[in-house]
Amino acid sequence: MNYSTIKKAVVFSLVSVLGLGAASAQDSTMTTMSSTAKVFGGRAQYRTWSFGLNAGVLAPVNVLGGSNDFTNWDVKLGYGATLRKQLGHAFGLELGFLRGDASGNNADAVGGVKNNRQEFTTELAYSGSIMGVVNVATMDFLKRENNVNFFVKAGYGIAAYSPEVTYGNGTTFNWNGVSGENRDEKFVQEQFIPVGAGIKFKVSERINFDLGYNMYFVDGDNFDGTYTSVGTNDKFSYGYGGLEFSLGSSAKPNLDWANPVAMMYDELKDPTLRQEVEALKGRVSTIETTVSDLLKDSDGDGVADKLDKCPNTEAGIKVDGSGCPLDVDGDGIVDSKDSCPTEKGTEELNGCPEMSSGTMAGYNNIQFEFNSSVLRTSAYPTLDKLSAEVRANSAMQIQLDGHASAEGTEEYNMQLSKDRANSVKTYLVNSGVDASKISTRGYGESRPVASNATEAGRSQNRRVEFRKR
Structure with missing residues (x-):
């Protein structure tokens, strides 16, 4: 390919870029932004799939140079398609498909022959690749949406092709049908590494125009049908222009053109959003006050x-x-002030019931010393008599009611009265009475039988009474 042809191709590309850039800028100034996304909330609020068609120049060289098996290359048509999933505003995965022809010759070599080759033409039957695409820069990065993006990409692919070579003597050889290790394959199949860069222009909410250049590094030295020295694998390139169409709901903007950083910057200056934030703060404050009132x-x-x-x-x-x-027993005296919380009683007796009778007939109360639950020896005859009667009568059951005088606190006297009743029970059980026939209850100082104003009265109140159940 001569230099005049290259210049024409470059000029055409620049004119296309400038024209589309101007159209895009005019469109952005005459129309309002259609994006409904104010805050970047992930992929769900955007269109993320796109389909592209492209065409351009397929050449057996690339801009990085390196050794070539032929001195000249020709302009040949290549065409392809892409399907891309945008995973974020700056990164996506792209499936690419490419077909076309690449050719070269040795017109500038001595005698028009090099490596016994005059020229070649390679049919690229197909080329499939997967590449990661990174948006690396924008020309209007302070806007919510961008109209111009630069991108780079790289990945992995497989190509199938068949070269046709014209030797120095004018004969030709076509690899179609005689490729592969056994020379029975229709095409040569090789892996390659694709690397590319380009620029895209936003034409509308659905369409953008792409200009790009991809280089393909083949894992073999047979793309041009010519083997040379070891370590000089072939390469080819594809300079293209094309249209890309955004797929999905028209109610969503395209993620390709979103700029989360600009959105966050814009939010700080957006009075509507600031008003919404202040309104939300007010609502939160009201809810907090309401919750506080509910918990008061x-x-x-x-x-x-x-x-x-x-x-x-x-x-x-x-x-x-x-x-x-x-008030468990429902006697009108709250449990915290009821000395007998499970029995209906009177206020005069601190919630305890009236005593229906005194100690069992024929038995005297068991008296105790001040602040003591230890039995006196004088109580033994009475307790022995009671033990004999209870043991002799299998149906007889008794209750031991413990009492205390008014010295000390109510809580302490309640416990002391229970200890006195249990002390009597222990004696009776040790004398042979079945423990299940005896129940105990403490009344503290709530049921005096004499005045607590005198020692004589207090002495009578330090007692245990017997009651049949």
């Missing part, structure tokens, strides 16, 4: 004020689910 518990009983039917419960009082003090 003024009396600290564990039930929120909104659900508390007894909002002024005293501290430390156990309450039910509605926030009212617990």
Whole structure:
């Protein structure tokens, strides 16, 4: 190929670039941006698939130079198609297909012959590749969407081709049908590494125009039908222009042209978005206040004020689910103040029931010393008599009621009264009475039988009474 042809191709490409760039710029100034995406939210809000058709010059050389088996190359048509999935605003995967012819000659060699070859033409039956495509720069990077993008790409591919060679004596040989190790394949099949770069222009929301240049490094020295020295694998290139069509819903913009960095920058200056953020802050503040009100518990009983039917419960009082003090036995005295919380009683007896009778007939109360639950020896005759009666009567069951005088706290006296009742039970069980026939109960200081104002009265209150069940 002579230099005049190269110049014409270059001039044509530059005119195309400038013309499409101007059209794109005019379109961007005359129309408003159609993208509905204000905030970058991932691929779901964009079109990510695109299909392209292209055509251009297929040549058995590339711009990097290197050794060539022929001194000249010819302009031949190549054409192809692409299918790309954009995985992010800057990266995608592209399947590529390419067909065409490549040819060269030795017109500039001595006698028009080199390596006993005059010329060759290679039919590229197909070339399939997968390449990663990276958008590396934009000409208007501060806009939400770009109208010009630069890209580079590289990957892996397989090509099938058949060279036809004209030897120095004028005879020809075509590799079609005699390729492969056994010389029975229609085409030579070789792996190659594709590397490319280009620029794309946004024509519309659906279409962009691409200019690109791909180099293909073949894993073999047979693309031009000529073997030379070891380590000089062949290569070819493809300079092209084409249209790419964005696939998917028209309601979504194309991810190719999105710029998340510009979006975030633009959001800072967008008064509408700032107003929306302030409105959201107000709503969050209102919700937080509402939640705080719902959780407010003024009396600290564990039930929120909104659900508390007894909002002024005293501290430390156990309450039910509605926030009212617990009263299990329903006697009108809350459990926290009820000395007998499981029995209906009277307020005078701190929630305990009236005593229906005193100690069993024929038995005296068991008296105790101050602050003591130890039995006196004087109590043994009474307890032995009771033991004999209970053991003799299989149906008889008794209850031991422990009491205390008013010295000390109510809690302490309640425990002391229980200890006194259990002390009597222990004696009776040790004397042979079945433990299951005896129950105990402590009443603390709630059931005095005499005044706690005198020592004589207090002494009578330190007792255990017997009661049939």
